[in-house]
Amino acid sequence: AQKVTQAQTEISVVEKEDVTLDCVYETRDTTYYLFWYKQPPSGELVFLIRRNSFDEQNEISGRYSWNFQKSTSSFNFTITASQVVDSAVYFCALSEAGSYKYIFGTGTRLKVLA
Amino acid sequence: GAVVSQHPSWVICKSGTSVKIECRSLDFQATTMFWYRQFPKQSLMLMATSNEGSKATYEQGVEKDKFLINHASLTLSTLTVTSAHPEDSSFYICSLASGREEETQYFGPGTRLLVL
Numbered sequence: 001a002q003k004v005t006q007a008q009t010e011i012s013v014v015e016k017e018d019v020t021l022d023c024v025y026e027t028r029d030t031t032y033y034l035f036w037y038k039q040p041p042s043g044e045l046v047f048l049i050r051r052n053s054f055d056e057q058n059e060i061s062g063r064y065s066w067n068f069q070k071s072t073s074s075f076n077f078t079i080t081a082s083q084v085v086d087s088a089v090y091f092c093a094l095s096e097a098g099s100y101k102y103i104f105g106t107g108t109r110l111k112v113l114a
Numbered sequence: 115g116a117v118v119s120q121h122p123s124w125v126i127c128k129s130g131t132s133v134k135i136e137c138r139s140l141d142f143q144a145t146t147m148f149w150y151r152q153f154p155k156q157s158l159m160l161m162a163t164s165n166e167g168s169k170a171t172y173e174q175g176v177e178k179d180k181f182l183i184n185h186a187s188l189t190l191s192t193l194t195v196t197s198a199h200p201e202d203s204s205f206y207i208c209s210l211a212s213g214r215e216e217e218t219q220y221f222g223p224g225t226r227l228l229v230l
Contacts (some may be wrong), residue, residue: 033217043205045158045221047115091157100146100211102219104157 002027004094006105013082014113021077021108023092029053031097034068034075039107040088048090051075082112117141118210120222127198128230135193135225137208143188144210148219149181152205164191198229 003026013019025034036048049059051068059066063080079086089109093102117140127133137147145166150158162172162183170183182194195202205226209219 035218037221042223043207043226044223045207045209047218047220050218095217097217100217100219101148101160101163102158106157109155 002029002094002096002103004092004103004105006090006092006108008108009106010109010111012111012113015084016081018078018080019082019110019112021079021090021092021110023075023077023105025073025075025092025094025103027094027096029096033095033097035093035095035102036066036075036077037091037093038088039091045091048077079110082110084112084114086110087112115218116144116210116220118208118220118222120206120208120225122225123223124226124228126228126230129199130197132194132196133198133227135195135206135208135227137191137193137210137222139189139210144191145188146211147185147191148209148211149183149191149193150207150209152207152224154205158207161193195227198227200229203227203229 005024032053034051038046056068065078067076089107091107092105095102119138121136147164149161151161152158160173161176162170164170164183164185166185166188172178180196185191205224207224209221211219
């Protein structure tokens with residue numbers, strides 16, 4: 001069965017600190033996709049990144065970076081030099097190839113304090 | 115990415131009435147749309163998968179006669195909450211699958227429903 005675990009329910013950091021959001025997944029499929037979405041207080045989910053199971057390269061986009069490790073079934077998300085605008089709920093999701101259906105984690109609420 | 119709109123953004127209704135929520139794809143044709151429900155401080159729960167021109171596929175535990183989904187065109191899917199009750203109060207979000215971008219879903223801004 002597929003499952004996504006975001007063990008951190010809520011994290012608070014002070015502005016400019018780095019923070020890592022953990023995501024651990026379970027799947028029996030060899031081909032799958034992993035995603036991160038940001039849900040700010042407005043409610044709309046914002047797509048951040050997609051990674052397929054064959055691409056283990058880490059990715060950096062500005063202050064955001066992602067560490068995908070198949071050996072530990074993890075897809076962690078790091079925000080460098082956090083800002084107040086980063087305050088949101090972040091969801092990790094898993095999709096098996098061809099289904100388009102997501103399995104969402106429970107989300108991590110990030111609070112960045114000024 | 116894809117641009118998705120939802121209407122209305124929020125709605126308050128009396129118990130027993132029906133409410134229709136529209137989900138539109140603004141910049142491409144979506145063969146598959148999804149409807150989610152999100153209660154406060156919880157994750158998104160998939161309610162149903164909506165395919166253009168065919169009946170929606172509902173997740174276990176979701177009443178298809180209560181949550182009517184119509185995907186009549188490649189740019190519009192509607193969710194009708196029939197005979198709404200206070201426990202149906204929630205945040206309803208639609209998304210569409212972008213066939214161009216490997217499994218990626220793009221989400222609408224959501225509709226907040228409050229049933230009095």
